[in-house]
Amino acid sequence: MGEVLRIAGGKRLEGEVWLPTAKNSLLPILAASLLCAGPVRVRQVPRLTDVDNSLELLRAAGMKARREGEDLSLSPGQPGTGSLPDGPVGAMRSSVFYLAPMLHRCGRVSMTLPGGCPLGPRPIDIHLDGLARMGAEGGWRGERLTLEAPEGLRGVDYTLRLPSVGATETLLMAAVRAKGITVLRGAAREPEVVDLARFLMACGAHICGAGTGTIWIQGQERLSGAVYRPVADRIVGATVLAAAAATGGRVTLRRCVPAHLEAVVEVLVRAGCQAQRLGPAALMLEAPPRLEGAGLVRAGEYPAFPTDAAPIVAAAFLRARGNSHFEDTVFASRFSCAAGFSALGAGVQAAGRRLDIRPFGPLKGACVTAPDLRGGAALAVAALQAEGVSLIGGTAHIRRGYGDLAALLRRLGADARWQDEESTRTFDGNKGKNFLVSCAESSIRP
Numbered sequence: 031m032g033e034v035l036r037i038a039g040g041k042r043l044e045g046e047v048w049l050p051t052a053k054n055s056l057l058p059i060l061a062a063s064l065l066c067a068g069p070v071r072v073r074q075v076p077r078l079t080d081v082d083n084s085l086e087l088l089r090a091a092g093m094k095a096r097r098e099g100e101d102l103s104l105s106p107g108q109p110g111t112g113s114l115p116d117g118p119v120g121a122m123r124s125s126v127f128y129l130a131p132m133l134h135r136c137g138r139v140s141m142t143l144p145g146g147c148p149l150g151p152r153p154i155d156i157h158l159d160g161l162a163r164m165g166a167e168g169g170w171r172g173e174r175l176t177l178e179a180p181e182g183l184r185g186v187d188y189t190l191r192l193p194s195v196g197a198t199e200t201l202l203m204a205a206v207r208a209k210g211i212t213v214l215r216g217a218a219r220e221p222e223v224v225d226l227a228r229f230l231m232a233c234g235a236h237i238c239g240a241g242t243g244t245i246w247i248q249g250q251e252r253l254s255g256a257v258y259r260p261v262a263d264r265i266v267g268a269t270v271l272a273a274a275a276a277t278g279g280r281v282t283l284r285r286c287v288p289a290h291l292e293a294v295v296e297v298l299v300r301a302g303c304q305a306q307r308l309g310p311a312a313l314m315l316e317a318p319p320r321l322e323g324a325g326l327v328r329a330g331e332y333p334a335f336p337t338d339a340a341p342i343v344a345a346a347f348l349r350a351r352g353n354s355h356f357e358d359t360v361f362a363s364r365f366s367c368a369a370g371f372s373a374l375g376a377g378v379q380a381a382g383r384r385l386d387i388r389p390f391g392p393l394k395g396a397c398v399t400a401p402d403l404r405g406g407a408a409l410a411v412a413a414l415q416a417e418g419v420s421l422i423g424g425t426a427h428i429r430r431g432y433g434d435l436a437a438l439l440r441r442l443g444a445d446a447r448w449q450d451e452e453s454t455r456t457f458d459g460n461k462g463k464n465f466l467v468s469c470a471e472s473s474i475r476p
């Protein structure tokens with residue numbers, strides 16, 4: 031049975047949020063545990079479906095993995111055959127992080143196409159080219175990728191065609207146990223790359239320059255395990271800030287790294303919000319009843335405005351007094367949520383990599399469908415400012431990256447809860463029709 035996220039808009043959000051561990055740090059770190067000869071304990075792991083899928087992949091690779099309270103405990107067992115199960119591989123993009131660790135652990139890796147959010151073309155050519163330069167052999171046969179490294183991987187001096195976050199992480203994981211020295215040039219500088227490097231260094235890896243465009247790695251024959259707490263989730267942080275900005279609210283983020291949210295805060299301050307750092311790990315934002323337009327916001331590689339936050343922060347500007355233009359230089363289809371914004375009554379136009387927002391009438395609750403993970407969070411932020419009830423379908427996307435978005439918003443005073451899709455249908459008297467159709471005809475439509 032499906033579920034929807036039900037939000038009754040119009041509440042001013044206020045309160046305090048402790049940020050969870052970052053999904054985009056956690057997932058490569060879980061894969062990297064395969065490189066370790068000793069046990070790994072990852073602290074404060076949120077309950078995300080991407081984590082469940084990662085656990086399936088780790089178990090298939092021969093790791094013993096179990097939850098202990100909020101932590102995950104991982105220890106090496108018998109290495110598997112190198113084949114990864116199609117289900118979890120196809121469910122998330124992060125299955126690509128298993129290539130390099132599996133080559134070190136099993137000498138081979140075989141998997142189908144990694145899944146993930148439909149944000150436009152997402153090739154993995156840089157991952158594969160870099161691994162080939164380090165000695166991996168093989169490639170695609172139809173939709174199945176098989177790589178082998180009979181002689182092990184060796185260090186190289188490699189320049190990435192573009193600063194891909196995932197490819198930088200893949201090659202970092204390949205290099206820490208390769209023979210000799212690797213230099214990665216044109217590397218991604220995202221905080222999650224730095225966090226992966228910190229985890230690997232905690233396990234004994236020798237890495238220098240993570241967080242800059244050039245990373246040096248001295249390969250080690252063996253890595254130990256470690257106890258590690260990954261960095262705070264800056265995209266969940268941006269979601270909370272956007273929710274407060276959208277509703278004229280006031281929030282404090284705790285356990286955050288304010289520097290990681292600088293580009294987001296700058297846009298919100300330009301639109302009339304007040305922000306204040308409260309020590310090294312806390313940030314307060316207070317929004318006016320209505321934002322000014324954002325002007326032009328261009329999302330790009332760190333430290334620029336984060337692509338993941340673009341649709342979410344854009345949603346906060348649907349009621350703004352002036353125009354806003356969001357452009358994403360990273361992915362071709364970042365703003366698929368624009369159809370949902372329109373259904374809620376916003377004045378938006380999406381074309382290619384750009385989303386234009388102009389002041390329009392008030393937003394009204396509607397039934398919409400999350401097109402992807404961050405697009406789903408963006409629809410929630412939009413629904414918080416709409417008059418009446420909104421129902422957001424496609425919640426499986428949202429659950430990939432937010433432990434419990436409804437509870438998170440409720441803690442700040444929102445009227446938000448999960449509801450069975452079936453009960454919505456029964457209420458509509460439209461059993462059997464698809465979610466959008468049944469909602470469009472529904473008596474709960476304002």
Ligand code: UD1
Nearest residue numbers: 054124151152153154155156157194195196197338360361
């Ligand atoms: C990671 C994040 C994702 C974020 C993105 C950009 C994780 C699990 N996901 O995704 O949330 O939106 O960084 O900050 O960390 N590209 C190629 N060839 C490659 C690799 C990438 O052409 O081999 C292109 C992609 O199509 C995309 C761009 O490079 O247009 C950036 O992708 P990348 O930085 O690799 O993003 P991901 O690692 O997939």
